[in-house]
Amino acid sequence: MIRVRSAPSPTGFWHIGNLRTALYNYLFAKKHGGTYILRVEDTDRERMVEGGVEAMIRLLHNVGMHYDEGPMLMNGQIEQIGDFGPYIQSMRLETYKPFVEQLLASGHAYYCFCAPEELEAQRTEQQALKLPTKYNRRCLALTSEEIRQNLERNHSRVVRLKVPEGETSFVDIIRGKITINNAEVDDQILLKSDGYPTYHMANVVDDHLMEITHVIRGEEWISSTTKHVLLYQMLGWKMPEFAHCPLLLNADHSKLSKRQGDVAAEDFLAKGYLPEALLNFLCLLGYNPKGDQEIYTMAEMIDLFDLSKVNPSGAVVNFDKLKWMNEIYIRQKSTDELVELCQPFLDKAEKSVEAELLKRVVAVEKERLTTLADIVEKVDLYVKLVPYDQALLVWKKADAADAKANLQVVSAVLEATEASEFTIKTLDMKIKALIAENGLQNGNVLWPLRVALSGQAQSPSPFEMAYALGKDEVLRRIDFAIKKIG
């Protein structure tokens, strides 16, 4: 049984790289009929952010990546769902203690009473001498009597991993075998002076206890994996398989950061990117399941998912391509769905648009939306005619008299047309027929008509505009234009 987890810290925001790694966990679990788990790694109390856990839960919910076990929101309250809980590390402090004791007893770990300031001083010295910055193992030389006394005095202390000699290897599904000489590895702190375990300790213990079979995480963890492997060996536990996903990069190839534009996953949803588009895009960033296909349904992504096909090199995020993909997904939506999706953006902008009008506007503007938020501006010219210069009404190959005459002809026809016949297709046929019958030029009729309806040099076609606006408003705007010409 495959069991994988996303193990985020709730101390910051989730950027799209974190989301992508989570997606790979999700796809891998679903592909193999396994279990996807959310576990919160909040052992750093100083960096706790209020509401961080809730935000993460909502994000996964909003993008439709539902997990089988983990903290879930029930009526606004966090509840632990699953047989391996709790899934929040700060609630598991007692769970880690026996294992730290075990390591201490077996000689794989030791107490360290050095003050943080001392360690800091050591580090700067080592850096100055261009030596590796490692703990000097001073406390390893302590006699058992000295240790006992320090403990009795309740001296501030941590527990460190005693890294043995030799070398450590593990197989990464994406990169193959990775070997590191243990001499390079620092005696990692496992238990902090505040009684909280560090990531390394908590992560290994929880992965074991929660029976995690595959650890799929970001590339930045490769070097610490040695410590994790050592811990599995010392505790006599079966190791999970590892897969380290490449990082996402800025255009200048630096690690993706907030400084160079918005990268928080939530922000993309807030800006009107569809979750499906975002996930499809992230899935293909550094990965290709097969051939030339670009658009995949979630079912396809799951079906085709293969961790070993993930590219090992970092991927620059091509935001233009995300926009393109979002446009594709928007066009695939039905008008009704799109109206529903757009509504929150209008609400947020405090624009209220009559339901039937909005539906017609969305139908027309669908091909012109890059994000859902674009609807907020698009809707303006339908709600209210914006002022325009009367010269705009005149087609480049004609004059004002033509514009006026043609608008009058069209107006008469439209007036005689039933409101129910104001569809794009019918209007197109009627007006084109009118042009043909009177031996007119398309441009000389359609340009003034379109400008009369939109007030813009560039806009949807007059048929689309007329359909969206409806008969009454159309006649009103044409009349206004005719009077404007004078």
Next chain:
RNA sequence: GGCCUCAUCGUCUAACGGUUAGGACGCAGGGUUCUCAUCCCUGUAAUCCGGGUUCGAUUCCCGGUGAGGUCACCA
């Protein structure tokens, strides 16, 4: 700096050791068209460098270079 990892168009990528090195985004041009958008067509541009192995290397091996990661009582 030590260690680890990586390397195909500007970007994301495809290519049993044999292809005119393919696709997508972007960009440019064209078609459709009253304008915009959509849609369609065309073009643009890449195997980091040097050795080896091989009849043959983008592909395998070694070295160099470059890039990224990591070196916390953060995850």
